[in-house]
Each structure stands twice: as structure tokens, then as C-alpha cells.
Amino acid sequence: MERKNAWNTYEEADLVQVNRIAEQYRQFISDCKTERECAVRIREMAEAAGYVSLEKAVREEGSLQPGDKVYAVHKKKLVILFHIGTEPMERGMNILGAHIDSPRLDIKQNPLYEDGEMALLETHYYGGIKKYQWAAIPLALHGTVVKKDGSTVEIAVGEQPGDPVFGISDLLIHLSSEQLQKKAAVVVEGENLNVIVGSRPLKDTEEKEKIREALLGILKEQYGIEEEDFLSAELEAVPAGAARDFGLDRSMIMGYGQDDRICAFTSLLAQLEVQDPAYTSVCLLTDKEEIGSMGATGMQSRYFENVTAEVMQLSGQYSELALRRCLQNSHMLSSDVSAAFDPNYASAFEKKNTAYLGRGMVFNKYTGSRGKSGSNDACAEYIGQLRGIMDGAGVCWQTAELGKVDQGGGGTIAYITANYGMDVIDSGVALLNMHSPWEVSSKADIYEAYRGYGAFLKARWD
Numbered sequence: 001m002e003r004k005n006a007w008n009t010y011e012e013a014d015l016v017q018v019n020r021i022a023e024q025y026r027q028f029i030s031d032c033k034t035e036r037e038c039a040v041r042i043r044e045m046a047e048a049a050g051y052v053s054l055e056k057a058v059r060e061e062g063s064l065q066p067g068d069k070v071y072a073v074h075k076k077k078l079v080i081l082f083h084i085g086t087e088p089m090e091r092g093m094n095i096l097g098a099h100i101d102s103p104r105l106d107i108k109q110n111p112l113y114e115d116g117e118m119a120l121l122e123t124h125y126y127g128g129i130k131k132y133q134w135a136a137i138p139l140a141l142h143g144t145v146v147k148k149d150g151s152t153v154e155i156a157v158g159e160q161p162g163d164p165v166f167g168i169s170d171l172l173i174h175l176s177s178e179q180l181q182k183k184a185a186v187v188v189e190g191e192n193l194n195v196i197v198g199s200r201p202l203k204d205t206e207e208k209e210k211i212r213e214a215l216l217g218i219l220k221e222q223y224g225i226e227e228e229d230f231l232s233a234e235l236e237a238v239p240a241g242a243a244r245d246f247g248l249d250r251s252m253i254m255g256y257g258q259d260d261r262i263c264a265f266t267s268l269l270a271q272l273e274v275q276d277p278a279y280t281s282v283c284l285l286t287d288k289e290e291i292g293s294m295g296a297t298g299m300q301s302r303y304f305e306n307v308t309a310e311v312m313q314l315s316g317q318y319s320e321l322a323l324r325r326c327l328q329n330s331h332m333l334s335s336d337v338s339a340a341f342d343p344n345y346a347s348a349f350e351k352k353n354t355a356y357l358g359r360g361m362v363f364n365k366y367t368g369s370r371g372k373s374g375s376n377d378a379c380a381e382y383i384g385q386l387r388g389i390m391d392g393a394g395v396c397w398q399t400a401e402l403g404k405v406d407q408g409g410g411g412t413i414a415y416i417t418a419n420y421g422m423d424v425i426d427s428g429v430a431l432l433n434m435h436s437p438w439e440v441s442s443k444a445d446i447y448e449a450y451r452g453y454g455a456f457l458k459a460r461w462d
Ligand code: MN
Pocket: 099, 259, 260, 289, 336, 337, 412
């Protein structure tokens, strides 16, 4: 069954909204290039919408009533928002989940060295990347350096027009006959993803590595950082520059980190706008998805369960059993990006069961690979309910699998929250160039996802 192209459904007034949301999103992904930067901005947006700190409410032994809004930030990388509903929480919550970490190159702990009249930084890539895509493009450095005394230095270099940028070299075509015989996976090798940061030696010094010395001097002078401070730093090399309109018709956006900030941002907007929810609305924006959702800020940690318990306690609704019921009775859209059909690589897709740019929000009943292995595989009953909700709200949506059978696969956080016994389905927005430095999305899909999330938060399940 062919789904309709969302653009065909828009009147002038809709187009104003499509462009308004797309522009907010374009700004968000241009400004927020790391999970920490996302968390800071999300918190600001939440506070502007009337959310208060859960931590503070717990400390002050406050209480929560229906209509109250609280947020929790865990280790500056994971954000959860709750808008308390009128229904008892043990009847379940309506949860929007997405992740705010993206593939990138993390600077190693002992990164700085000099070679061939240049200073370079060693990196270890984070998430699945085609390494050759990261050479010969401008990179920016973002992150936090934590000093021994606990003070921190925030770094973001390479985004402003006057900023320098950094980069990874690639071999000139003239000398590449050997390199070009290699498999694409090793054309540029992981250990060679070294970021060039300088080439000017320090004059009048006895030091052997004068370029390295000069760089350390700049770090000290401009940022107050010693070489040892790299040991406790989280610095990320990411594509430099703002997201742009893509296409002569400006129907798309090209930008870094759309996996999965495109779902995170649209889920967040829907959460901030929901009015008087019946079921408690939750927006869960997690970290570490790209490396398996492990760690204290990943979905596999107990943090979500713990803060849900805190919210129930402040609402006078907590018991161990009530918490179990709340989680099991919840409904969730676990949102992440899907692969949009790509006519340049048509053979990777099965055309009837793939997502297309512009056909709206995507639902994936299952993900996984090699016979759905590792997939959450949402219940048909739940999908039936979602069809009613989305059609009822006039949302353009489509269903998809990631590529054709045995082509590969992928998965996200749905299988983790499904462990509570709740209804959860993978959903989200389709991208071209997923996990590349510059991913492409459709403005219509961004708008439909935002509308779909809004409709979901208002859903009643009885
Ligand atoms: Mn993702």
C-alpha cells in the first residue's frame, strides 16, 4: 500500500508551520553538537515552558499535582521530563524516548603528539561510522575538560565564522593507487583518524617537539588547560558548521547529528506543548545509544526507573507495586532515525517496506537483523491503536524496515523499556546519509513527527 507524500496535504497555513518547526530544529542542531550541549539547551527550553527541577523538588520534599511539570538531568547528559497527568500513575505513562548522543570522534586521553612538522590529536571513534567519510572535511572540537580541583572548562572551537577548524588528512589521489585497492572499511583506518591541530613550532626553546610545545602553550594561555587535563576531558571532534537548507526547493535539511536529535527535538517540542494530559507525559532523552545504551547515562541504567519512583513519591502515589504497574502499563514511542529509500543504492532496500523522504513519521514494528534477531517486535494490537491515533489526528505516517532482509539491521532503545512489559514501538524520522557527517532529512517529516508525538501524548488507552 503506497503512503501519501506529506507535502501534498499542506495548505499555505500548514507550510508556515512546517517552516517554523524546521527553522527551530535547524537552529537547535546547529547550536547543540554534543549530548552535553543538547542537555543544557533542553533544560533551558524546559524551564522556559514552566518545568522545575525534580532534584530540587526532592530535596525540598515538595509535592506534585496533576498539571505539574518536572525535569531531571543525569550527569549533564541525559534529560527526562514529566508532565503529571490526571490519571493515577499506576495506570501508565505516555512516553516519548529518543537519544541525544551522535556518532563522532572522541579525543583520546593521551592525545597530543607531533609528527611530520604537525601536531595532531589521537581519536577513538564513537558509534558506527564509515571512517573514510571523516577525512578531508572541516571539524570542530566540542567538550568539557575537568580539572583536578573539579573546575571545568567548556570548549567549542570551529563553529563561529572567525574560528579555526581542524581536520583529518586523506592521501592525494596521485599516490592512492594502493589505497584505492583496499576495502572501503580500511581505506581510512580507525587508528589513523588523527586530527591535525597545528604546524607552527615554538621558537627559542630547548624542547625537542617544538610544535607540540607551542600547542600546549596555546592551550594553557587560551583555556588554562595542562596536558594532563586531557586525562579527565570529554572532547569530541564533530563536523564544523551549521545545518543548512538542502535542495533548491529548500524542502530538506542537511546537518550533523540528526541521528537522533531529529526525534529528540520533535519529541521535546510535543512534550513542552502538551496541555492537561490525562496520562503522565514523559519525554526521555537518553545518552550512549550509539554505543549500546550502556553506562550510567544510557538507557540500560536504572536511572529512568529511579526518577519515575521519585515522581510517584512526590505525587503521593509510590509503592514498589505501583511503580511496577506504572512502568508495565505505560505506552512508548521509542524514536530513532530510519533509513530513507536512496535511489543511488536501491538494491539495499525492499521498496514496499522502506521509508521514503516526505512520507511522514515512520513506525518500525520490528528492527533487528538475521531473522529479526534482537528486535522488540511491537504487538499488532498496539500498532492498531497507534493507527487510530495517527489517522485521527491527520498525521502522515508510514511503516518501514531498515533495509531488505539480511542486508544488515539496527536497533535502538525499545527492547530495553520493553523489559518492563510496556507497549513500545520503534518510530521516528527517515534520513539519507545516516551516520555520515552530513545527514539529510525532510522538513515535512520533521513536522509530521512533531504532530505525531503531540497526538500520542494526548492518547487515552481505555
Ligand atoms: Mn540513533
